[in-house]
Amino acid sequence: MPQMNFDLEDGQGPVSFVLSKADGDRFMAFMEECTDAIKRRDQLTEELESAQDYAEDRVRVLDLVREKLGVPSEPHQGMDERILEALDALVSNRPAPGRVVEPPPWYVTEDKPWFAYCPEQGLMAFETEAEAIRQGQEFIADHLDECWNEEADQVFVGRATQISTQVDLVNRPDDSELDEDGFDAEGRSWNEDWAYICNYRLQPVVSDAAKAWAAASSTACDDQFAPDPEG
Numbered sequence: 001m002p003q004m005n006f007d008l009e010d011g012q013g014p015v016s017f018v019l020s021k022a023d024g025d026r027f028m029a030f031m032e033e034c035t036d037a038i039k040r041r042d043q044l045t046e047e048l049e050s051a052q053d054y055a056e057d058r059v060r061v062l063d064l065v066r067e068k069l070g071v072p073s074e075p076h077q078g079m080d081e082r083i084l085e086a087l088d089a090l091v092s093n094r095p096a097p098g099r100v101v102e103p104p105p106w107y108v109t110e111d112k113p114w115f116a117y118c119p120e121q122g123l124m125a126f127e128t129e130a131e132a133i134r135q136g137q138e139f140i141a142d143h144l145d146e147c148w149n150e151e152a153d154q155v156f157v158g159r160a161t162q163i164s165t166q167v168d169l170v171n172r173p174d175d176s177e178l179d180e181d182g183f184d185a186e187g188r189s190w191n192e193d194w195a196y197i198c199n200y201r202l203q204p205v206v207s208d209a210a211k212a213w214a215a216a217s218s219t220a221c222d223d224q225f226a227p228d229p230e231g
Contacts, residue, residue, distance in 0.1 A: 003017070003018050068122065069083060070086070105125060106124055108163060109125065110205060112126055113159050113160045114157070114158075115132055116132045116135035116136040117156055117158070129208075132158075139155045161204065167198065167200065167201045168198055170188070172194055172195050172196055
């Protein structure tokens with residue numbers, strides 16, 4: 001008759017007992033089932049942890065996309081649908097080659113050098129300092145729920161002094177001006193999909209004071225050369 005020994009890991013000797021051959025066979029089959037169940041449990045636990053990691057990564061990625069698209073963080077319900085709607089709108093509004101469109105609200109430009117930034121909602125650009133300050137105050141207010149969000153002290157307003165600007169633009173020459181390898185007379189290589197080539201360089205942004213002076217000067221010139229209504 002088989003003797004079974006089990007170490008209970010309690011600091012004492014193993015537990016022993018004797019079974020008949022038939023009961024021993026039944027017991028061993030039961031232990032194999034227990035071992036398989038433990039392996040399956042461990043496998044499910046690993047799959048669950050992987051799924052949780054994926055879900056957390058997905059939330060982080062969606063949050064980054066949401067910030068870039070300017071989609072509000074609240075309410076959380078329907079977030080995926082609102083992100084897809086923003087993406088659809090962005091794609092449908094993509095300009096045709098050569099068509100000039102209004103830049104998105106997070107683009108700092110020569111006309112919108114002022115900006116307000118919030119870690120949760122990203123950056124928004126404005127024409128004036130007052131607009132940027134107003135948006136910054138709204139960002140701060142959004143951090144107040146039952147208590148202050150720890151990112152409330154990371155909201156700030158600023159003005160760009162230099163912006164990356166397209167320079168050295170060269171439009172694509174006619175295909176008749178390219179050799180069989182796609183090179184023009186200046187030795188520039190042209191990919192078949194390129195409409196132009198260029199560089200980008202940081203360029204100073206005109207100050208508000210300079211803009212005001214230019215506007216005032218233009219008004220003064222208009223007044224000086226305006227026709228005399230009595231003449």
